[in-house]
Amino acid sequence: MNEKLIVVVGAAGKLGQLIVRALASKPDVRVRALVREPRKPEVASLAGPKVELAAFDAVAASEAERALAVRGAFAVVSALQGGPDIIIDAQLALLRAAKAAGARRFIPSDYSYDFFALPAGVNLNSDWRRTLGEQARREVTASFEVVHVLQGIFADKDVLGFLGAFDPDKGVARYWGDGMTPIDWTTWEDTARFTAAAALDERAVPEKLFVSGDRMDLLTMARTWEAARGRKVTLERLGSLEDLEAETKRRLAAEPQNMFAWLPLMYAHAVFGGRALLGPTQNARYPDIQAEAVKDAIGRGAI
Numbered sequence: 001m002n003e004k005l006i007v008v009v010g011a012a013g014k015l016g017q018l019i020v021r022a023l024a025s026k027p028d029v030r031v032r033a034l035v036r037e038p039r040k041p042e043v044a045s046l047a048g049p050k051v052e053l054a055a056f057d058a059v060a061a062s063e064a065e066r067a068l069a070v071r072g073a074f075a076v077v078s079a080l081q082g083g084p085d086i087i088i089d090a091q092l093a094l095l096r097a098a099k100a101a102g103a104r105r106f107i108p109s110d111y112s113y114d115f116f117a118l119p120a121g122v123n124l125n126s127d128w129r130r131t132l133g134e135q136a137r138r139e140v141t142a143s144f145e146v147v148h149v150l151q152g153i154f155a156d157k158d159v160l161g162f163l164g165a166f167d168p169d170k171g172v173a174r175y176w177g178d179g180m181t182p183i184d185w186t187t188w189e190d191t192a193r194f195t196a197a198a199a200l201d202e203r204a205v206p207e208k209l210f211v212s213g214d215r216m217d218l219l220t221m222a223r224t225w226e227a228a229r230g231r232k233v234t235l236e237r238l239g240s241l242e243d244l245e246a247e248t249k250r251r252l253a254a255e256p257q258n259m260f261a262w263l264p265l266m267y268a269h270a271v272f273g274g275r276a277l278l279g280p281t282q283n284a285r286y287p288d289i290q291a292e293a294v295k296d297a298i299g300r301g302a303i
Helices: 014-024 065-072 084-101 124-139 157-163 188-200 218-229 241-254 259-273 294-299
Strands: 004-009 029-035 051-055 075-078 104-107 149-151 172-176 184-186 206-211 234-239
Touching: 004 014, 004 188, 004 259, 014 075, 014 188, 075 084, 075 188, 084 104, 084 124, 124 259, 149 188, 157 259, 172 206, 172 218, 172 241, 172 259, 184 188, 188 241, 218 294, 234 241, 241 259
Parallel strands: 004 029, 004 075, 029 051, 075 104, 149 206, 172 234
Antiparallel strands: none
16 A cells, blocks of 8 residues: 555644644554644654654745645645634635645544534634635545534533633533533544544545534533532523623624634534534444543543
8 A cells, every 4th residue: 555645734733733643643654744833842742753844834835835835645634723814715725735736635624513504603713614615615626625524512621611611620511592402522532533534535535524422412511520520510501592692792892803702602602502513423434433422531531
């Protein structure tokens, strides 16, 4: 079997590093990890016999630099984060460079609920990703795919903290609506494993690759956490979904430049609104990945 080169852009972040390591664990695979500052100690540690680090700025890169960065790639995987200049413009330029280089597929940095099913305006970040997806679809050919890895939310206490949904230190779960809306959950590690598997797949991969570790509403998660930890969880209802929408608009109008004032509420609206649930999951495509359930993620302290 010929060795495959997978290029990972934005490899310095948490998910990027996990994707690099998941790829490097496979036989006959080389990884080119593109990062802004390859000499940073936490980034330099990624380098190894199967992983080469290369300096790359996705926004400032020239067409020639992009072409060089993705040369020889079987697939290009993005773990970039940022505003529309990165999510739309930089990723679209990288996608086109990958296509021109003869890559089999491009995987953008979605790793989210199904934002394609979410109405415009609920979450600006999701709107950018949907815009990229719509533009990327025009680049697809019989020999070049764009694959959106969609796994729900990360089963992680920091992500739940960002959403304002759960504080394990205080034992408080907060929710909008009735707290019984199903939520798709997948760990960071499993997301990286599924992404690596999709990048390496010789078969055609669906445009939307739905993968998940679990589906569980927040109230059930709180009860599961109580049973696993032997601690009581206090439930706090923050208001209706209409209240959430109104509060999001208020914060956005008051502090438009401070995304941390309103972006968590936009994500919470998508999560608790239930309109962005995944379609039928396709975990079975990769049977060697046994995705971790919420109770197991709780058991090892991820939540």
